[in-house]
Amino acid sequence: MVINPRSESKELKLYRMLNRRMDLSDEEVQYYWSLEKGFEGEIQFDAWLNDLPGSENWLILNDLLLEYNRTTFQIDSLLLADEILYFFEIKNFEGDFFIDENGRWLTLTKKEIKNPLLQLERSKSLLRQLLQSLGLKVAIKSKIIFINPHFQLYQAPLCQPIIFPTQLKRFSKQLPVKPANRKCRQISEKLLSIHLKESPYKRLPKYTYEQLKKGIICKSCHSRELQYQDYILICKKCSCKEDVRSSIIRSVEEFILLFPERKVTTNAIFEWCEVIKSKKVIRKLLLENYTCIGYGKSSYYVD
Ligand SMILES: [Zn+2]
Known part of the structure; x- marks a missing residue:
């Protein structure tokens, strides 16, 4: 059961609007597309998860923005059932990537990307401390889900909390069968009550009213004519x-x-x-x- 359905972040909505009403720099366009792609991946994951047998027995929370010790962290998808908390970091990477001898994640053109394993570890640790501080005890399992079938990671170390597209089906068999109980509901309610409102304006391009193109935009092709x-x-x-x-x-x-x-x-x-x-x-x-x-x-x- 989905407790809070996913929708586009305010940041993505704003980028969409700005992209149609002003010229974004190459860097901004790239960032905007990464938001679109990320959202698309999350929607695909939601569809997959909600389609699994027994999903109506789980409590599913989306896009939580939490804070512990003045550090904010985001959780793409969180599942509560059978006294276990699963949290998922969803990545819609496409193409070939590899991990070098120093553990850096690189594209084939040697462009370094943020190490998703470190991100996951950081969020897991913050979440654990946060729950502890709230007096909520629960086992936490975390996974990075690579949702895109056209993603390939070379030299991936074994025994990492990574689920590749081809492993999704097998992984689904490991998910809890027992439904969410009272304790799960308690955790879900608590997390929702401390969920922060995002501030979408941090990474937006600078824009003024005068600068933006005016006019109603076609809902289907986005033309202003x-x-x-x-x-x-x-x-x-x-x-x-x-x-x-x-x-x-x-x-x-x-x-x-x-x-x-x-x-x-x-x-x-x-x-x-x-x-x-x-x-x-x-x-x-x-x-x-x-x-x-x-x-x-x-x-x-x-x-
Ligand atoms: Zn149109």
């Missing part, structure tokens, strides 16, 4: 049609996420959406979907 016709927006590129209400709401949500410090006003959204030529349409929609604060020209909307 839309045409407004009788409460419908038609994409000039892919001919996709969307009701003007849902496309404005989408754009307002984008505006709020990109500019949390800016006030949502009729004029601001009118300027942001660009393609809607009627302020009346925008005001009506904001009134219907958000709470209006204040009167007249100084009024604005909140969620």
